[in-house]
Amino acid sequence: MSTTTRRELPIVFFTMFWAAQTVSLFGDRLNNFSLMAIINNFADDPSMTLSKFYLAMTLPLFLLAPLIGALVDRLNKRWILVATDLCRGLLACAIPILFVATGDFLPVMAVVFLIATANLFFLPAKSSLIPELVSHEQLLHVNSILWAAGIAGVIGGFLGGGIIYDYFSWSACFYLDGASYFISASLLLGIAVHGMKNRPPEPHEKTYHPGIRKAILDGVRAIRNTPLVLRPIGVQSLLYVAGGGFSVLALPMIKEVSRPGSSLPLSAAGLSLGVGMGVGSFVSSRLRLGTRSKERFEMAFFALLVPATLAIALGRGLGAIIAGAFLGGAAAAPLLVIAESELQRDIGESVRGRLFAFREIVTKSFFIASSFLFSWLAGFAGKSALLLILGLFLACAGILWISMIGGSGCRLQKRY
Numbered sequence: 215m216s217t218t219t220r221r222e223l224p225i226v227f228f229t230m231f232w233a234a235q236t237v238s239l240f241g242d243r244l245n246n247f248s249l250m251a252i253i254n255n256f257a258d259d260p261s262m263t264l265s266k267f268y269l270a271m272t273l274p275l276f277l278l279a280p281l282i283g284a285l286v287d288r289l290n291k292r293w294i295l296v297a298t299d300l301c302r303g304l305l306a307c308a309i310p311i312l313f314v315a316t317g318d319f320l321p322v323m324a325v326v327f328l329i330a331t332a333n334l335f336f337l338p339a340k341s342s343l344i345p346e347l348v349s350h351e352q353l354l355h356v357n358s359i360l361w362a363a364g365i366a367g368v369i370g371g372f373l374g375g376g377i378i379y380d381y382f383s384w385s386a387c388f389y390l391d392g393a394s395y396f397i398s399a400s401l402l403l404g405i406a407v408h409g410m411k412n413r414p415p416e417p418h419e420k421t422y423h424p425g426i427r428k429a430i431l432d433g434v435r436a437i438r439n440t441p442l443v444l445r446p447i448g449v450q451s452l453l454y455v456a457g458g459g460f461s462v463l464a465l466p467m468i469k470e471v472s473r474p475g476s477s478l479p480l481s482a483a484g485l486s487l488g489v490g491m492g493v494g495s496f497v498s499s500r501l502r503l504g505t506r507s508k509e510r511f512e513m514a515f516f517a518l519l520v521p522a523t524l525a526i527a528l529g530r531g532l533g534a535i536i537a538g539a540f541l542g543g544a545a546a547a548p549l550l551v552i553a554e555s556e557l558q559r560d561i562g563e564s565v566r567g568r569l570f571a572f573r574e575i576v577t578k579s580f581f582i583a584s585s586f587l588f589s590w591l592a593g594f595a596g597k598s599a600l601l602l603i604l605g606l607f608l609a610c611a612g613i614l615w616i617s618m619i620g621g622s623g624c625r626l627q628k629r630y
Contacts, residue, residue: 227405234401235340235360238299240370241394245306247375247484248387249326250461251477252313254469255384261462261592263319265585268458270323272582274331275575282331283571286338291346292406294339296399298332303395305329310385338570345558357555358499365495365547369488376481442560445619446553447573449512452612453546454577456519458584459604460542463597464526464535471532479532486536490543498548509616512552516612518545523605527598549612 249267257263286294305325312321344356378387464483472479494515518541526538561569591600 230401230404232360234295234299234398234405237394237401238336238398240374241302241306241391241398243370243372243484244375244387244391244394245329247372247477247480248309248379248384248391249322250465251375251379251387251480252384253319254465254472254477254480257319260465260469261589264462264465265582265589267319267323267326268582268585270326271330272578273327274334275578278331278334282334283338283569286335286342286571290406291339291343292402294335295343296402296406298336298339299395299399299402301332302329302336303392303399305332305392306388306395307392310388314385334571334574337574341554341558341570345561355499357551357558358495365488365492369485369492372481372484372488375484376478379477379481443557443569443573445615446556447576448615448619449549449553449612450573450577451580452516452608452615453549454581455584456542456546456604456608458581459588459600462585462589463592463601463604464539466592467526467597468532468535471535479535482532483535483539487539487543490540490545491547492543493540494544494547495551497544498551508552512549512616513613515545515549516609516616519608519612520605523601527601527605 250264253263253267254260305328309322309325312325313319344360374390375387378390465480468480468483497511522538522541522545524538525534525541529535529537557570557573588600588604
């Protein structure tokens with residue numbers, strides 16, 4: 215990337231960006247918690263209903279991701295973030311209205327589909343914007359800081375959601391969710407306006423703006439010709455396998471230890487997950503990209519998924535679930551931060567939107583496949599046994615992937 219095209223964000227605006235991410239991710243987690251809570255309390259088969267919701271969240275990836283990735287590369291990423299947060303706020307407020315009016319999950323799934331479409335704009339735009347705001351040397355540190363926003367969102371969404379759900383109403387969770395997106399949009403608006411007033415000088419060479427069809431084909435070729443993306447996308451895919459499996463297997467276990475109509479045990483498990491993510495994120499902020507010690511830490515984080523699943527599968531009661539959630543969060547957060555930083559470092563600016571959209575397709579495909587697979591397997595085997603199998607598979611596959619691709623990735627980087 216040309217140095218003339220990057221203008222690092224002043225600290226006050228970066229603080230606004232961090233605050234916007236905290237509030238927006240709080241909305242994401244509150245939305246996820248609220249959906250899981252109403253499914254857990256109102257659905258006849260919570261595991262399968264949750265899998266259907268995951269399918270509604272994933273369908274936009276297959277239908278629209280290549281087109282949206284090309285659009286993100288062509289449009290102003292800051293304004294994309296503002297517009298999508300406004301849309302997500304309106305859609306979140308529509309969920310309780312539709313559910314009360316119909317008493318059916320189908321219209322809620324339709325809204326979830328639209329929110330997922332907005333996310334498909336938001337997530338690639340956010341990931342693509344960060345390398346334009348900071349230097350490559352700062353990526354791991356900055357992503358760790360931004361990940362802290364996600365951790366605050368997880369803790370706030372699950373803790374606040376449980377309290378609001380139990381002591382106010384389930385619909386209030388969705389209205390607060392919508393308000394959080396509106397607040398995030400107002401914070402990002404200042405960053406978008408700042409970007410317009412402080413445009414970098416025009417580059418000497420002509421900017422390349424292909425048509426949508428050619429832009430999509432260029433993105434596919436860029437994926438094929440960028441072997442460095444395989445390593446971090448593989449790591450993230452394994453973690454999404456974990457997320458899909460854990461969610462459908464652990465949700466019924468949480469229901470078993472919850473009193474009727476209460477969502478506080480679900481809130482406690484999410485809170486513990488967030489605290490674990492905070493610990494893992496702190497560790498990742500002390501690492502450096504491209505080092506052997508970083509790879510050893512990655513293998514250790516994958517290995518940590520084994521005791522996490524053991525605690526949930528073999529333990530008894532809510533305490534075991536909370537302990538397993540903490541260990542799972544401590545393992546997953548640094549792996550996600552490292553992989554995201556590697557992608558941002560190694561992907562060229564002109565194709566970031568398409569490559570990050572491709573990443574969304576791959577990882578969410580693994581997530582939905584995992585959720586349906588383990589929902590189906592739960593009809594033939596015990597959930598505890600399936601959790602143990604999942605944990606062992608993730609640890610072995612992750613360690614093998616890091617050991618095989620880590621060294622080759624360093625060699626490829628020298629070549630490119």
